Amino acid sequence: MQEIIIIGIYSYLLGSIPFGLILSKIFLKKDIRQSGSGNIGATNVLRSGGRILGFFTLILDGLKSYLAVIITIGFFSDYFFLSSVLVFLGHLFPIWLKFKGGKGVATYLGILFALNFYYAVIFILSWLIIIFITKYVSLGSLVSSLIVLLFNVYFEGFNESIMLFIFLVLIIYSHRTNIGRLKAGIENKINL
Secondary structure (H helix, E strand, C coil): CHHHHHHHHHHHHHHCCCHHHHHHHHHHCCCHHHCCCCCCCHHHHHHHHCHHHHHHHHHHHHHHHHHHHHHHHHHCHHHHHHHHHHHHHHHHCCHHHCCCCCCCHHHHHHHHHHHCHHHHHHHHHHHHHHHHHHCCHHHHHHHHHHHHHHHHHHHHCCCCHHHHHHHHHHHHHHCHHHHHHHHHCCCCCCCC
16 A cells, blocks of 8 residues: 555656646746647647747657656566656656646657557657648547557557556547547647
């Protein structure tokens, strides 16, 4: 029980670090939540603060989840699933921001790098292809998450499919407004 509490605390708190907000306040002198989509994630930082700031938000949001899961694999390997989900939930529902966080894609990518490098590569490649074709970041995120799950089910025989399914559901939930805009044909496109 003590191990679970320790894992829960550091995983959730690491996930809760709002790097997009921190970077925008330091370098842009503004609250990123007052710009663009109002989200603290890398896409909104990219749109509102430029490519460099967006890139560093992406990297740092990925690193925080990677670090949490790697620590857990190193010291509490039986609980990597718990750590992965909690660091992700920390990003979606950070305690510091009244539980209103980002959409979790960079954080999910960090988890994939920690668990299976090939899944991370599959996600990135499919994400880039979809965005290149459609210019919709949200669609790229949603479809790529599904592709990773399907790849796992087909090639690994359900080894991590429950966890990947949970992430897919959470990513769909965090993108629910994007899905509505996609259906309405008013979703924002991005220029790469």
